[in-house]
Every structure is written in C-alpha cells, then in structure tokens.
Amino acid sequence: MLVQSYLFFNGRCEEAINFYRKALGAEVKMMMRFKENPEPMTEGCGPGGAAIPGDNIMHACFRIGESEVMASDGMGTGQPEFKGFSLSLTAASDAEANRLFNALADGGKVEMPIMKTFYASSFGMVVDRFGVSWMVIKPLPMP
Structure with missing residues (x-):
C-alpha cells in the first residue's frame, strides 16, 4: 500500500511547483492542464457552476528526494x-x-x-x- 500527499492550490499550482523546484530541487514527473483533458469537461463543473480556466493544472506529480507529491489547482476558489x-x-x-x-x-x-x-x-x-x-x-x- 502507498500513501501519497495530494495538495490543492486553487489556481497557484504551477507557481507552487516552480517554487518547490527552486527551493527543494523538485523534479516534475507529470503535469496536465484542464485544457489538455482528453475527456470533455462538464460545463460549469467548477465551484458554483463556474468554468475552470484551461491553463489551470488538472493533475501534477513531482518528486522531492525519494518521495512523490501530487498536486492540482482543484476546483476550489480563494486561498487554499x-x-x-x-x-x-x-x-x-x-x-x-x-x-x-x-x-x-x-x-x-x-x-x-x-x-x-x-x-x-x-x-x-x-x-x-x-x-x-x-x-x-x-x-x-x-x-
């Protein structure tokens, strides 16, 4: 069994990953934006029925040392x-x-x-x- 951390940054995921790259030497293993989703998004599936910006990060995985952390902008708004x-x-x-x-x-x-x-x-x-x-x-x- 594997337990991994999954962090939701509410629109700041890419900024956070770039910070961890610089600060901790994080290595990005995978990053997909909402606009790259191969499945059609349900219109208004964001909070309160809002559309999700296509450049937001749908899913990312980065390695810090021997550990992998997953991250996303999620579908929330405001300060995480x-x-x-x-x-x-x-x-x-x-x-x-x-x-x-x-x-x-x-x-x-x-x-x-x-x-x-x-x-x-x-x-x-x-x-x-x-x-x-x-x-x-x-x-x-x-x-």
Whole structure:
C-alpha cells in the first residue's frame, strides 16, 4: 500500500511547483492542464457552476528526494487552507536542513526556528508562501 500527499492550490499550482523546484530541487514527473483533458469537461463543473480556466493544472506529480507529491489547482476558489498536517523533510546534514528551511521560509512564516533539540541536531517548522506546513529535521543517530 502507498500513501501519497495530494495538495490543492486553487489556481497557484504551477507557481507552487516552480517554487518547490527552486527551493527543494523538485523534479516534475507529470503535469496536465484542464485544457489538455482528453475527456470533455462538464460545463460549469467548477465551484458554483463556474468554468475552470484551461491553463489551470488538472493533475501534477513531482518528486522531492525519494518521495512523490501530487498536486492540482482543484476546483476550489480563494486561498487554499492546509490545516491539520505537515510535510516533513529529513535532511542528510545540518547544512542541508538549514538550506531547505530557509528556502521554504522565503515568503512564508517561521513557526519554530530551526534549532538543536533532544531528538535532532536541526529541527524547525515553517509554513511556506502557499500555506503548506513543513517540518525540516536532521535527526540525531538512534542509540
């Protein structure tokens, strides 16, 4: 069984993916726009019966390290809300943890500055400019 994250960006999906490419080295595996859908769209299937802009991202998949994340503009409008979860990045070194944390914090909000804890040589929490919550960690070796 595989569990994957699927993020809905309400019109900012392509911008978010480009940000993750720059900040995290994300690699786009697949991206399809609504206008590229091989099946005819039901007219007015957007929120409140609104048409979906053809350039919006219908489905995308990108790789960050060893993990794949799926994303879409979805059919919502307004500001996306990502509540009740965080994506966690495990860094290979403290320098990498700091680099990743600072890249995600650009235009975002630091919830907990990156620091040494009893369980990690580096740990911090940040909400990026798209509202996605991230935890960045360089764990201490297990005894």
